[in-house]
Amino acid sequence: MAANPSLGETLAVLLARDIADGEKVIIGTNSDIQLAACNLARRLQAPRLWWISGPGGMVNPTRDHLLSTADYENLESAESWMDLPVMIDFIDWKIHFFDFAILSALQVDRFGNINTVVVGDQRKPRVRGPGTVGISALCGLAKRFYVCLTRHDRSAFVPRVDFLCGAGHMEGGDSRERMGLPPGGPRLVLSPLGVFDFVPDSKVMRVRSISPGVTLEQIRDSTAFDIVVEGMPPVTTMPTDHELALLREHVDRRGDLRRKFP
């Protein structure tokens, strides 16, 4: 019987379950949870998941631990090694090349827009974040995306992002399509408190399932907008022993998820 999963492990498993075989995805530099989710999915239902290192251009490297996708050692086992000038066409311009992306954020709002730039005014911010890099293109151009946050509080779940650098459902409803973006947008938001999706017509965030031991009150108190609750949401299905064993033996042998996201 495996020990209890850490937060990072749980998020990786929940994401892995939503990935289909043959899908295409890009993974950024400092992306332990994203990488673990993809490599776990490859061990389960998606052996031919296709992933490319955003910074380095290595395709489908195999390691049994979480190596930064920028690390040159991904070269040893990659199926292809592309240069950025060749990759940027399908990363920054092409519609629906990637099936999905998994992103983190400083803020996510009730329509699933995300912000990694600033809290406050861009010209004199309260918190200056790292910036946008590929987020705008992945949110705008992938078939769907996931937002994965390791904290859930009123500073992260906001009514409206201070700086929109990744388009979710924009102003809700069909505003994303009216803006001229291709079909897509956020599918799930994952946090320590639960899993969230979006109401089909209004595109407002709603509770899909709740982490074990967490209450709806806790979620409402930690969210700075009216999150939709329909009936009594189920408890999130936690990682199984099998999932956890695969994760720990073949994906994250060094235990980085447990150390970094306990």
Place this chain on the structure above:
Amino acid sequence: MAANPSLGETLAVLLARDIADGEKVIIGTNSDIQLAACNLARRLQAPRLWWISGPGGMVNPTRDHLLSTADYENLESAESWMDLPVMIDFIDWKIHFFDFAILSALQVDRFGNINTVVVGDQRKPRVRGPGTVGISALCGLAKRFYVCLTRHDRSAFVPRVDFLCGAGHMEGGDSRERMGLPPGGPRLVLSPLGVFDFVPDSKVMRVRSISPGVTLEQIRDSTAFDIVVEGMPPVTTMPTDHELALLREHVDRRGDLRRKFP
């Protein structure tokens, strides 16, 4: 004492003399004379001439014979091997990346415009040529270019090209600059009958030197426009024994120039 130079050898030597060290040039697929000129210049005054294979992206390969620049064996001795998606930016868009190019043509006109597309009307041509490929960009964007023809007759030296696919001095005078092209244009035209340049202000083609044994009458009769003659042009300085020995021993050991352009 070397045997007399063939036409191809003479043209290669005349071109090689005009190349300066450190210059950058691109060479196309079927370019024996161009390649011989560049590799000979590297043996003489331009050891760090930089050349790249237009189709293959190999930089500065060294062979002692004339291998097609598309041939993969250029890889063995190249200093770099670039892919076309990376190369096209500086080939097709960038101003003055290349110092010069050496081009052939179906037709050249009195302002040095060239045509490799059709004789007659593009929609129902008398002669359908191979097409434009890199010629428009090289004529338009290199600092200068050379036109090298292995025949000189009234069908090749025409008043106006039937289809302009490489801009020379356009309509003459400052029309090239007025068109918005960067400074440049044709520097020399070489043919079996002589070497030709352009009058500084009018940009009309003129005789610069005459091949040994050729008369001005012959040149005038073989040219379908009024070519400028100022005084009595000198006889072209033929390849020296030293130039010819280097060419035959280190550049064209298999004698392709003598065989193809006798």
Place this chain on the structure above:
Amino acid sequence: MTKSKIVSVDEAVAEIPDGAKVALGGWIFNSQPMALVRALIRKGARDLHLIPAPGSIAPDMLIGAGCVASTVCVFISFEQFGLAPHFRRQSENGTLKVYDLDGPAIAGGLRAGICDLPYMPVPDLGTDLPKFAPEHYWPLPSKPGDRRMLAVAAVKPDVCLLHAQQADEHGNVQHLGPPFFDAMIAQASRRVIVSVDRIVSTDTIRRSNHLTKLPSAMVDAVVEAPFGAHPTASPSLYRSDEAHLKDYVRSSASAETFGAYLDRYVRGATSCAYLDTIGGSRLAALAVSETNLK
């Protein structure tokens, strides 16, 4: 498990409809996708709109066999063997519509196709090309002092036919020589069909992964076709068959002789029969060797 992408040459071309926009890879006498081209002729394809990379016998044979309504021409030539015979004849007859494009138009057009943009800006180089292909070139406004620009239209082939040296069953395709425009053509095309001289393991692919110019995500079908570029060269494996190329040009002199050529090498012939017709000793002599440099 995701299933293998390996199909037969006839399966690969079966779903290319008449009237399709078909791109062809390679470069003049290198890596022309000839096994696929012959299959397309056998299938009786009609009214194709070709978008060939600078090429020779691949577009010319399709044109000669009556499969083609129009072609883009960046460069179509038989180099030391002269002009491309059928391309030339049908252009001069006026029975083939030809869109002349230069390097910037094909490179910019493919890039726009890859990027899902309607056009790409290129410098106005003062040529006659826009006059004869206004569908492909139109003026772009520019500010005073800026360079004069044209828009070149996105090039989006329905399908492309490419030839490379090796691939695995997942569709990781490796070029052992220059990839020319193949990687751009593949990214711009809706469907990507690649013939290769040999199928290798994914471990072999990994060993030289910088040669994987078409990773599996960009490839729909792989055809194992040894000598699939014949009579053109497959870099590092075999050189072009100059005798055959000359024979092709000679055979193209009349409808009768060209019909006989097609009957002998294309219409009646599966890929195996083709190689037997060419003959084992001829093929063996094409091996890349210092002794058979032309």
Place this chain on the structure above:
Amino acid sequence: MTKSKIVSVDEAVAEIPDGAKVALGGWIFNSQPMALVRALIRKGARDLHLIPAPGSIAPDMLIGAGCVASTVCVFISFEQFGLAPHFRRQSENGTLKVYDLDGPAIAGGLRAGICDLPYMPVPDLGTDLPKFAPEHYWPLPSKPGDRRMLAVAAVKPDVCLLHAQQADEHGNVQHLGPPFFDAMIAQASRRVIVSVDRIVSTDTIRRSNHLTKLPSAMVDAVVEAPFGAHPTASPSLYRSDEAHLKDYVRSSASAETFGAYLDRYVRGATSCAYLDTIGGSRLAALAVSETNLK
């Protein structure tokens, strides 16, 4: 003979004027051009306009040392060690002008720079970026039914500072790991300065010529700087020095402690003195080895 492009680190930066637009290569904790950055700080550079590839300590240290008037920000972060301290402080103070650009704006902008075009079209992705950097983004007209597009302005650095693993005296520069944006930055920049961990013969360059991401025609000056990316990694040679990066973040807490950091590691120190200050055993322990994966 053309003369060698090898110069000292101080010669390399000597002619970078105050107020220059300076691009920085690498990627976060990989190949930050730190030897060149330290030389630029020693020289007392002022009012620079930075155009960093996604980076960490290279832009942050220049900002902290008071060399910078404005910066492009694609991504500036210390990842697991937190936000970039000086970039953050001066942004929040409002003393640093920041132009936020996304991937399409830097990629399209560099490509426009390379191509001598005033702008490149990119898709309008519905972000707030254009509102805060209208110099870099403006609307492009599009036809009905076409995708909505923005123009992104050409990015043309006056000079770029890059770090790679090896080069020859002619300036053929090889990346033994991913080149990230380096090749695009080099092509877009007016002057290209590259530090490398080692100088090799041209024969060594030829042996792996696919790694020559910057052929000599694109390089103006080469600096031999062993451990020149320290405290960031130089792919295949050494890993990042996490202890030093943490120390940098800690030292950045106040003007006094950061002044002491600069005195110790930058202002007083030639490149040799810097390596001695870091210490031989620390440097040796950074060697890429399976035993020191973080």
